[in-house]
Amino acid sequence: MATTMKDVARQAGVDVSTVSLAINNDPRIRRETRERILSIASDLGYRKNHLARGLRSGKSFTIGAVVGYTSSAFWSEVLAGAQSVLAEHDYHLLLDYAPSELRQEETQIEALKQKRVDGFLIAPSDDDPESPDNKSAVEHYRALEEEKIPFVFVDRFVPGLDADYVAADNFSAARTATRHLLRLGHKRVAYVYAPHRMNTAQRERLQGYQSVMKEARLEPIPWEALRPRNERSLEGLEAGRELLADKAGKGVTAILAATDSTAMGVLRALHDAEKKVPEEIALMGFGGASTAEYMHPPLSTVTLPMRALGEHAARILLDRIEGADGPPRHVLLPTQLTIRASCGAAR
Numbered sequence: 001m002a003t004t005m006k007d008v009a010r011q012a013g014v015d016v017s018t019v020s021l022a023i024n025n026d027p028r029i030r031r032e033t034r035e036r037i038l039s040i041a042s043d044l045g046y047r048k049n050h051l052a053r054g055l056r057s058g059k060s061f062t063i064g065a066v067v068g069y070t071s072s073a074f075w076s077e078v079l080a081g082a083q084s085v086l087a088e089h090d091y092h093l094l095l096d097y098a099p100s101e102l103r104q105e106e107t108q109i110e111a112l113k114q115k116r117v118d119g120f121l122i123a124p125s126d127d128d129p130e131s132p133d134n135k136s137a138v139e140h141y142r143a144l145e146e147e148k149i150p151f152v153f154v155d156r157f158v159p160g161l162d163a164d165y166v167a168a169d170n171f172s173a174a175r176t177a178t179r180h181l182l183r184l185g186h187k188r189v190a191y192v193y194a195p196h197r198m199n200t201a202q203r204e205r206l207q208g209y210q211s212v213m214k215e216a217r218l219e220p221i222p223w224e225a226l227r228p229r230n231e232r233s234l235e236g237l238e239a240g241r242e243l244l245a246d247k248a249g250k251g252v253t254a255i256l257a258a259t260d261s262t263a264m265g266v267l268r269a270l271h272d273a274e275k276k277v278p279e280e281i282a283l284m285g286f287g288g289a290s291t292a293e294y295m296h297p298p299l300s301t302v303t304l305p306m307r308a309l310g311e312h313a314a315r316i317l318l319d320r321i322e323g324a325d326g327p328p329r330h331v332l333l334p335t336q337l338t339i340r341a342s343c344g345a346a347r
Helices: 005-012 016-023 031-044 050-057 072-088 102-114 132-146 170-183 200-215 232-245 260-272 306-321
Strands: 062-067 092-097 119-122 151-154 165-168 189-193 221-224 254-257 282-287 300-303 330-333 336-338
Touching (some): 005 016, 005 031, 016 031, 062 072, 062 102, 072 092, 072 306, 092 102, 102 119, 102 132, 119 306, 151 306, 165 170, 165 200, 165 306, 170 200, 170 282, 170 300, 170 336, 189 200, 189 232, 189 260, 200 221, 221 232, 232 254, 232 260, 254 260, 260 282
Parallel strands (some): 062 092, 062 119, 119 151, 151 165, 165 330, 189 221, 189 254, 254 282, 282 300
Antiparallel strands (some): 300 336
């Protein structure tokens, strides 16, 4: 016969309500008491009855996560951070990858709604603020608000919609990276990015780069990877080759790439062209991929706070689920400049 809360309470010498509070990590229970109760529960083989808990509370204790295909390594870290917070409150994460298209994203959200999730963590699809799709996205998320389903945007947000979001400070990060290259003496600094992958995070990186170049009275060289590919690295490879072959690439001595994956492709293009990195052309990425330090040469990059993005977003979402009111929360997390050999100088 299954062990019940009454069994745990009898063994611990407390009442059932105290056991319930301890098992649900209620802050009103002293840490020592909670640990003793949890130890007894574990010894007795007690398992929570999630179905009964859900029926009592009207919740499913599940959170839907909808993110794009971009950089699975990035999202695995972000979602690991979110799951670590959700697990403390006995919530589970249901993950659904969605291509960077609004229609598919809406389909995934509707599917998760059918599973009665209590809220959403969403990385909205790539956007154009002026496009009809963006207006549709605003309407779609306002419909979620009207249904009183809490959601928090992660890594990016939807222009024109004032909602909770947690993101890295991409604008400041791009400014810091660009200034670092200028301090090393570079004047012809190119920025390689994919226009078909634009979202608020990517747009802010481009704007940060452009702003520093203009302040320094230098010509920005934004170079577009025009042909969509399955991998950002392949887009970077092709864009890098085209930049080097074009007159716009003449005299370029440094390249800032929109992502680490893009930078990996650019590095291959530089190697193929027998350009020495960093002696002839310095290179920096954006993201903080674990593989960056194993490239040849090791890649300098802007390291994003991946786990912290998920942790902050999960905390905000749990607050909203518990009824927290107030204006939308906009959280920008700091980044770190990680200097390695590819840009040619130490910090």
